[in-house]
Amino acid sequence: MQELTLGDFLRARRAAVAPGQGDLRSAPSRRVKGMRREEVAQRVGVSVDYYVKLEQGRRVTPSDNILHALADVLELDEAAHEHLFDLARRDSQPKPRHRPTQRVSLGMIRLMESLGEVPAILTGRRTDILAANPAARLVIDDFHAIPARERNGVRHVLLSDKARLIHRDWEASAAGLVGMLRMYCGRHPNDPRAAELVAELTAKSDAFRQLWSERHVAKKIILDSKVIEHPVVGPIRLHLEAVQTTEDREQTLHVMMPDSASRSALRHLNKLAGDR
Numbered sequence: 001m002q003e004l005t006l007g008d009f010l011r012a013r014r015a016a017v018a019p020g021q022g023d024l025r026s027a028p029s030r031r032v033k034g035m036r037r038e039e040v041a042q043r044v045g046v047s048v049d050y051y052v053k054l055e056q057g058r059r060v061t062p063s064d065n066i067l068h069a070l071a072d073v074l075e076l077d078e079a080a081h082e083h084l085f086d087l088a089r090r091d092s093q094p095k096p097r098h099r100p101t102q103r104v105s106l107g108m109i110r111l112m113e114s115l116g117e118v119p120a121i122l123t124g125r126r127t128d129i130l131a132a133n134p135a136a137r138l139v140i141d142d143f144h145a146i147p148a149r150e151r152n153g154v155r156h157v158l159l160s161d162k163a164r165l166i167h168r169d170w171e172a173s174a175a176g177l178v179g180m181l182r183m184y185c186g187r188h189p190n191d192p193r194a195a196e197l198v199a200e201l202t203a204k205s206d207a208f209r210q211l212w213s214e215r216h217v218a219k220k221i222i223l224d225s226k227v228i229e230h231p232v233v234g235p236i237r238l239h240l241e242a243v244q245t246t247e248d249r250e251q252t253l254h255v256m257m258p259d260s261a262s263r264s265a266l267r268h269l270n271k272l273a274g275d276r
Helices: 006-016 037-044 048-056 064-073 078-088 106-114 134-139 153-159 161-166 170-187 192-204 206-213 260-275
Strands: 120-123 129-132 225-230 234-244 252-258
Touching (some): 006 048, 037 048, 106 129, 120 134, 153 161, 161 225, 170 192, 170 206, 192 206, 252 260
Antiparallel strands (some): 225 234
16 A cells, blocks of 8 residues: 555645745745754754654654644644554554454434435445445435445545536545545555555546545545536535444444425435336
8 A cells, every 4th residue: 555654644744834924934045845854843842863764764653742743733634633643653553353344234224214315325444335325326326236346435436427427526525535545544554455445546547646645634525515416406405414323433424415405306306216
């Protein structure tokens, strides 16, 4: 799996920090993008040599206090903060054990079906699509018709022609899903199926290669709302909520609630499906 080291992440985020006002980073003669190593080390309170070792991937185990300080200096959000700790603690993690295939509980299936015209998708490890209720299959795609091994959120958004057509905010959706995959890979670096997925997307998608290189991480799709350009009923505006399940913390239920104007479109879509 590519570019999932602490050093890579630190270099990328250091370069992404915007120049500040009235300090060395804003000087006209500055040639370094973002912050210098010396600046990061000074603000974190470590030696330059120590920080350089972190970026070079040498055997240094930073304390929690240093990691928290790095997160503050590099202006990391909550997801990136967690990812920083995941990467820093990888060597001390126990060897991965075989994990059983994720299952969807009967209660979850009943809950999703009870939502009626409200689309809902349940994702698991690697953004795998574990279940989709009838409304989601009508609005987004008929995931039941897709081979089980290919039912994956990142894969669908990046490699499906239909996804590019219907998602008005396709770029933001893709960025959020790639960020979720990167965060998962940082936490589970030895997952062979994740490595296969990253390799496939790297080979097939220019957009994935670009997004993956940016090292953005996310705990959920970054959008609060989205618009689906449905080919039959037209635009459907949806408000997004993501909820982790209590039975399996690696399962997330994504509920897409239509606004008042879109509810009639969904009713019409459901009626057409029922007539067929």
